[in-house]
Amino acid sequence: MTSPFLEAPESAWVASNALAFALRDRFPVSPGHTLVVPRRLVPTWFDATSEERAAIFELVDTVKRHLDAELHPDGYNIGINAGEAAGQTVMHLHVHVIPRFRGDVDDPRGGVRHVIPGRGNYLAGRAPPLATGGADDPFVRHLAPAFARATDVAILSAFVQESGLDVLESHVFAALGRGARVRLVTGDYLHVTQATALAELLDWAGGNAALTGAECTRGSFEARVVEVDALTGKIRSFHPKSWRFEGAGFGAAFVGSSNISRAALGPGIEWNLRVDRHRDPDAYRAVACAFERWWSRARPLTADWVESYARRARQVAVGLPPGEEDAEPIDPPPPPHRIQREALAALQRSRAEEGRRRALVVLATGLGITYLAALDVEAWAEHHGRRPRVLVLAHREELLVQAARTFRRLLRDLTARFGWCAGSANELDGDVVFASVQKLSRPEHLARLAPGSFDYAxxxxxxxGTAPSYRSILDRLDPGFLLGLTATPERADGADVAGLFDDHVAYRADIGAGIERSLLVPFAYFGLRDETDYRAVTFHNRRFDPGALEKAIDTDRRLEQMWRAWQEHPGERTLVFCCSIRHAHHACDFLAARGVRIAAVHSGPESAPREEALADLVAGKLDALCAVDLFNEGIDLPNVDRVVMLRPTESPVVFLQQLGRGLRVADGKARLTVLDFVGNHRVFIDRVRTLVSLGSEPSDLRDFLGGIRAARLPPGCTVDLDLEAKDLLLSLLPARGKSEVERAYRDLRDARGERPTAGELFRMGYRPATLRPAHQGWFDFVASEGDLSPPELQVLRFPADRENDVRA
Incomplete structure (x- = not known):
């Protein structure tokens, strides 16, 4: 038997004695939540010796003194779980020391009695039996905690509105992420249910299937519909509403007046009576059985049925009888902003005037690149007078789900059918198909991909996109038009992304352009001198050895340095990028011990639930998230106003992606604070060079570091390096060359271990043409630097008709 407590480094301990130690809980229920654990692996309190018990309670007193001095709590819960039936999940004795604060729960009476749901607060009785709606008691406030605990959700809602799905989406997908089964029944009574809402329910089912793979266990989602005209007898109405939730140790149902709409779940006056299984099992069972009867009578929701329903709803304009709720209007999609309009015009010129079939668009994170693609699909449809067949290809399923949400919002009037080829879904039919590269590149699916079968990809x-899996798809696809989207076209491995699109970049707006036009917030970068000696960390193929890196940087000393900067440069919502799962938990424990509400999110089994953690960060229930390789791209978090680079990111591409997580504009957000470590390795030269190159004119890194010339940054941006960090980077720069281009070439080559391209230097603001007349062309210069391979040299030195006329 093993114990995660014994795997924790001693640096994570907050107190210890000869027989026990204390460390912060990885999933704290309050700031300072601490576990006291015996050094010997014993399962429960009753298996410990009297000496161990005494040592444990000695540390309980020690921990309390420390917490009193640091956090000043108003009370404590001291608790022990002994056995699975009592809730013990780690079979190594541990005593919980939980600081309590006035106002941390609505009504704390009952304390430890809450180990039996519903029996804790004998003074207050139970959860509110009636939700009455309105601003003071919105129904969703009652539903949210039930969604968070449930493993089985059953909803019966006569009407479904798109606005209501917006309210429920995060709760539903968080439950699915934990493995819950979610079923929903609605009806076509009076055609009040919006066809677009039914299409979105199909998207939920398809998106959940796309997220379900061999290595990812998720719950199931299914929606069904009751056809009123198909009901037997004289029944011609269908108006029930019930919400039922079951999970470990609880069951609760609501029956009342709330359908799925923003008003009914939020400010509307709707009454819903709660039935708890343990209090009234007969009533609860009656609700459950009634749902199952309607579930068996309802028909599965399909794209064909939704399309037919949409036609009927348009043809039949039936006035609603008194007392029925009016259909909530569908919010129109937002108009494109200036950069999107310019990009759309550039794409139109590429097709109409230049006859191009491929184009690359570069937009910084936060400028709405996926929405731009959906807008261009709409423009294509208007120009050709018909709906195109569209393929959306991405390397991660989460990106596909987000893209589907964007397309559904924009193409709602087209009632487009969506298909999914990702995760457990294998569809290549549909007007818009969302496919993962991993799935579609498999031979059995690639064989189903007929060349020319998509108008727009x-x-x-x-x-x-230069990976073999992408190339196998693109080589077969042959669409009418191929659009590449990226925030960072330069790959760390130097591969030619633009070449996939005939070297045609139709439009480009980097971070600097977004900030200059107030579509992104400015950043304030603070570079801290990293005391880590990276010369002792193996660096191969442009990557640090993961184990050696973790050992070198996962230290309390480094975290203490971060904490000082954390306090000096505050933020309300923070992402902390870590190098490993152990590193993330160490940082999480360290910050939690200092009162930060934080969770660690990663691919391991001990991760906090991803969707819930993100929702809690957005809602302000968490102050920060420690992440490992999850939030580099494709995640929309406008409220994040601070990022901490606790790991040395080897690639400037990934560095910009991480930076972009916090650049989105949000109400009350003036800027993004960036805390970074700068150490004795060439990767740090590249990331600082990347920052000072974001302005409209390139800045010379050597002049900036030497204080000769300030960096020409986008408006409102600052780059502030510790003096020791500046001196360190200057010492790592190679000797000056004969020209700016030569110096930039050598700096980049030495920083990355490979030669940069002429195009890359040009995009950074340098002019490779200035190498003439000293060199006959770009490759003559590269040869003079000793950076051509023997076969390349042989081609370059070919007799008179050689390719020496190739110029930069």
Whole structure:
């Protein structure tokens, strides 16, 4: 038997004695939540010796003194779980020391009695039996905690509105992410249910299937519909509403007046009576059985049925009888902003005037690149007078789900059918098909991909596009138009992304352009001198050895340095990028011990639920998230106003992606604070060079570091490096060359371990043409630097008709 407590480094301990130690809980229920654990692996309190018990309670007193001095709590819960039936999940004795604060729950009476749901607060009785709606008691406030606990959700709602699905989406997908089964029954009574809402329910089912793979266990989602005209007898109405939730140790149902609409779930006056299984099992069972009867009578929701329903709803304009709720209007899609309009015009010129069939668009994270693609699909449809067949290709399923949400919002009037080829879904039919590269590149699915079968294909995050899996798809696809989307076209491995699109970049707006036009917030970058000696960390193929890196940077000393900067440069919502799962939990424990409400999110089994953690960060229930390789791209978090680079990101591409997580505009957000470490390795030269090159004119890194000339940054942006960090980077720069181009070439080559391209230097603001007349062309210069391979040299030195006329 093993114990995660014994795997924790001693640096994570907050107190210890000869027989026990204390460390912060990885999933704290309050700031300072601490576990006291015996050094010997014993399962429960009753298996410990009297000496161990005494040592444990000695540390309980020690922990309390420390917490009193640091956090000043108003009370404590001290608790022990002994056995699975009592809720013990780690079979190594541990005593919970939980600081309590006035106002941390609505009504704390009952304390430890809450280990039996519903029996804790004998003074207050139970959860409110009636939800009455309105601003003071919105129904969703009652539903949210039930969604968070449930493993089985059954909803019966006569009407479904798109606005109501917006309210429920995060709760439903969080439950699915935990493995819950979610079923929903609605009806076609009076055609009040919106066809677009039914299409969105199909998207939920398809998106959930796309997210379900061999290595990802998710719950199931299914929606069904009751056809009123098909009901037997004289029944011609269908108006029930019930919400039922079951999970470990609880069951609760609501029956009342709330359908799925924003008003009914939020400010509307709707009454819903709660029935708890343990209090009234007969009533609860009656609700459950009634749902199952309607579930068996309802028909599965399909794209064909939704399309037929949409036609009927348009033809039949039946006035609603008194007392029925009016259909909530569908919010129109937002108009494109200036950069999107310019990009749309550039794409139109590429097709209409230049006859191009491929184009690359570069938009910084936060400028709405997926929405731009959907707008261009709409423009294509208007120009050709018909709906195109569209393929959306991405390397991660989460990106596909987000893209589907964007397309559904924009193409709602087209009632487009969506298909999914990702995760457990294998569809290649549909007006818009969302496919993962991993799935579609398999031979059995690639064989089903007929060349020319799509009018318009979109490759999201196309900087991954030179991989063999992408190439196998693109070589077969042959669409009418191929659009590549990326925020960072330059790959760390130097592969030619633009070449996939005939070297045609139709439009480009980098971070600097977004900030200059107030579509992104400015950043304030603070570079801290990293004391880590990276010379001792193996660096191969442009990557640090993961184990050696973790050992080198996962230290309390480094976290203490971060904490000082954390306090000096505050933020309300923070992402902390870590190098490993252990590193993330260490940082999480460290910050939680200092009162930060934080969770660790990663691919391991001990991760906090991803959707819930993101929702809690957005809602302000968490102050920060520690992440490992999850939020580099494709996640929309406008409220994040601080990012901490606790790991040395080897690639400037990934560095910009991480930076972009916090650049989105949000109400009350003036800027993004960036805390970074700058150490004795060439990767740090590249990331600082990347920052000072974001302005409209390139800045010379050597002049900036030497204080000769300030960096020409986008408006409102600052780059502030510790003096020691500046001196360190200057010492790592190679000797000056004969020209700016030569110096930039050598700096980049030495920083990355490979030669940069002429196009890359040009995009950074340098002019490779200035190498003439000293060199006959770009490759003559590269040869003079000793950076051509023997076969390349042989081609270059071919007799008179050689390719020496190739110029930069």
């Amino acid at each position: 979109i490759v999201d995050e196309v900087h991954h």
